[in-house]
Each structure stands twice: as C-alpha cells, then as structure tokens.
Amino acid sequence: MRALTWQGKKDVRVETVPDPEIVNPRDAVIEVTSTAICGSDLHLYDAVIPTLKPGDILGHEFMGEVVDVGPGNEKLKKGDRVVVPFTIACGKCFYCERQLYSACDNSNPADKADMSETLYGYQMSGLFGYSHLTGGYAGGQAEYVRVPFSDIGPIVVPEGMEDDQVLFLSDILPTGWMAAENCEIQEGDTVAVWGCGPVGLFAIQSALIMGAGQVIAIDHYPHRLELARKLGASVINYRNARVYEALIEMTGGIGPDAVIDAVGMESHGFSPDNLYDYVKQTVQLETDRPHVLRQAIYSCRKGGRVSVPGVYGGFIDKFPVGAFMQKGLTMRTGQTHVQKYLPMLLDMIREGKVDTTFLISHRMPLEDAAEAYRKFAYEQNETTKVILKPRWEQERG
Numbered sequence: 001m002r003a004l005t006w007q008g009k010k011d012v013r014v015e016t017v018p019d020p021e022i023v024n025p026r027d028a029v030i031e032v033t034s035t036a037i038c039g040s041d042l043h044l045y046d047a048v049i050p051t052l053k054p055g056d057i058l059g060h061e062f063m064g065e066v067v068d069v070g071p072g073n074e075k076l077k078k079g080d081r082v083v084v085p086f087t088i089a090c091g092k093c094f095y096c097e098r099q100l101y102s103a104c105d106n107s108n109p110a111d112k113a114d115m116s117e118t119l120y121g122y123q124m125s126g127l128f129g130y131s132h133l134t135g136g137y138a139g140g141q142a143e144y145v146r147v148p149f150s151d152i153g154p155i156v157v158p159e160g161m162e163d164d165q166v167l168f169l170s171d172i173l174p175t176g177w178m179a180a181e182n183c184e185i186q187e188g189d190t191v192a193v194w195g196c197g198p199v200g201l202f203a204i205q206s207a208l209i210m211g212a213g214q215v216i217a218i219d220h221y222p223h224r225l226e227l228a229r230k231l232g233a234s235v236i237n238y239r240n241a242r243v244y245e246a247l248i249e250m251t252g253g254i255g256p257d258a259v260i261d262a263v264g265m266e267s268h269g270f271s272p273d274n275l276y277d278y279v280k281q282t283v284q285l286e287t288d289r290p291h292v293l294r295q296a297i298y299s300c301r302k303g304g305r306v307s308v309p310g311v312y313g314g315f316i317d318k319f320p321v322g323a324f325m326q327k328g329l330t331m332r333t334g335q336t337h338v339q340k341y342l343p344m345l346l347d348m349i350r351e352g353k354v355d356t357t358f359l360i361s362h363r364m365p366l367e368d369a370a371e372a373y374r375k376f377a378y379e380q381n382e383t384t385k386v387i388l389k390p391r392w393e394q395e396r397g
Helices: 039-044 110-120 163-170 173-179 199-210 222-231 242-251 272-282 290-298 321-324 338-350 368-378
Strands: 002-009 011-016 027-038 061-070 079-082 144-147 189-195 213-220 234-237 257-260 307-308 330-333 362-363 386-389
Touching: 002 173, 002 189, 011 368, 027 079, 027 163, 027 213, 027 272, 039 290, 039 368, 061 144, 061 163, 061 173, 079 163, 079 338, 110 272, 163 386, 173 242, 173 338, 173 386, 189 242, 213 222, 213 242, 222 362, 234 242, 290 307, 290 321, 362 368, 368 386
Parallel strands: 189 213, 189 257, 213 234, 257 307, 307 330, 362 386
Antiparallel strands: 002 011, 027 061, 027 144, 027 386, 061 079
C-alpha cells in the first residue's frame, strides 16, 4: 500500500509499505477514505516529539471502510463506514471504565510503555501515528490501517453523511469540545482562546454552544481570525495589540473567566520570553515553548479556569506558579477522551447544531501529502485544514 512516512525533520514521503494485517482478535483493518493533517502532526514534522524513527507512518485523523475484522470483534462488520478515534483504548481497564480513555493502561505495548513511564511517571495510552512513545502504531495517512481494540474505538457513520461532515470526530472536534468542557463554562462567562487553528476554532464553537456570553479569539493570521469572528467571537490580533491589556479592557477590568491554550509547545511570537524559549529549545535545554501558557495564566481572572488542549511534550522553564497559586486558578488538560464524546457529537452534527466543514481549505491526493504538510506548516493563513484522499483518482472519476 501507499503511506506517508516520516524520514527526518521536515522530511516526509509517500512510499510503498507492507499492507496491515489482523494481529489480535479485536483488530480491524480499515481502508482509508479520508485522512487529515493535524496541528500536532507539525510537532512530528518539526522533530520536537522524541522517539520517531525513519519509515514511521504518520496520521491520527482518519476514517474509512472496514475490510477485515478479527474473530473477537462483535461490533464491526465488513463494509461498515467508521470514524476512528486517535486515542487507542481497551475499554476494560481502570481508566476506560471511568471514560478516561486517553489514559488507557493497556493500549501502549509493554515494550514501548517504559519510555512514557520514565518521562511522565505513568505510561501513556497508545495513539495512532504519533511516535514510539505512544506505542509506535502505524498512522492513518495511508491507504489502509490496522485498528487495535476496534470494538471500542470506531463509531459507525449513518448512511447519508459525507466524510467531510464526520471526519473531524476522529480528533479535533471532540478535542475542541473537551477543551471548552474543561472550562466549566457558566451562562454568560467570558472565555479567551489562544490559537485559531482547527482545535481553537472548534473550542470557540463549543464554548458558545455551552453558553459563553463572550468568546475572545487570539491569533495573528487574518483569515483564521475572520473564521473565529464568523463563529461569533471577538478577536485580538496579537501583532497589533497587547493581549493582556486588551483582555482587561474587554472584560471590564476583571479578566476572562476561563482561558484555553489551543497552541501548545511551539508557540510563536517575538516577546522576550518566547525568544528565550526558542533559544533554549534549539540547544535542547528546554523541550517546549510555553509563551501562550504563561500569557493565559497571567491573563485569567482570579479564581478562573485554565484549559490546555495544546500539546506539550516534556519540560518548560519559568512556569508562573506564583500567579497560578496566588490567583487560585484551576487547570485541566490531557489528551482527549474521544470515545466518550462520539455519540453525542455525531448526533449534534446530524441535527445541524455543529458545523464541521467551515475550516476545510484543501482537499488533496494522498500522493501529494508532502506538499500538503509544507502548505500547512508555512502557509497557515490560507491553509486552515487539509484533507488527504487515498482514493483520489477513483473518487474524481
């Protein structure tokens, strides 16, 4: 089959690789019909996530048709159209039974789990296409994918729904929803969102659905800010304004009730602290650039809530623990418990309460995936979301 492989920093290539096969009784094999590039894939592209190996297949946002099912899987059958969560969960461990699917104890193979246990204190769950730290699973930017524990993860798509409507159930829609849910929004709250990429935009949409009275979007790309404005957000272009001062003015001197860092470990900007982080990250004295997280904590009102869907991989410097403690803030974060939200969000899409297609800017063949990564990395104003189509020629007639 053809698949997008990582070969080194900023070097990804579509190559011919072996087809996946059923390995365990609860496996399924999916023929991919649509797959997308996620903002967190750029952390792999930039080689800031450790343990990648040349030849690893990338991609964790995908859907397709079931072509083979293991003998222990009683949920799926051949021919089912499914969306696959990026988090791999067994469904039976201590965490899965509490719907904390992204903390699954059994999906990261034993020979891989020691790495994340050393780094984080406990092992991570498995994730598709996201380094050997998360299990080394082949990703979905490919013609076919093996899906472990496929009786727990994938959700069957009802007839009549297009790929574009449901593909983002794999990651960014539930991630944006959980980011807003972690804000514990009360009617009329003000929520500030750093980053108007796909997760940030879905977090804005979700916060408004949950009853936020004002959502303030912070970015510097004009098109992304315009998309946020169309959703109903007020906007701050951080190149034209001092973010903290603008937030204070827009909230009557109180500050946002809740803040969302939808940027993560590679925040950009020319502030002194971000330049400091960039230098330290370059010489490997720091793993992440947390300028946005610092600014969000500093800007949040006293007693407010901090939500962090943005990916962080290791250790940060100059964390404002004093501001966090003295203001009595609460923080919630984590990889998304995708399986928990799938039925509800699928119903909301079907009922027209959630739009998932407004941010799609490009549809490209899988063979052009390397160019798609380049555009997503370097043309971010114009390239809000890329969908890759392995069946491009067949679907185009």
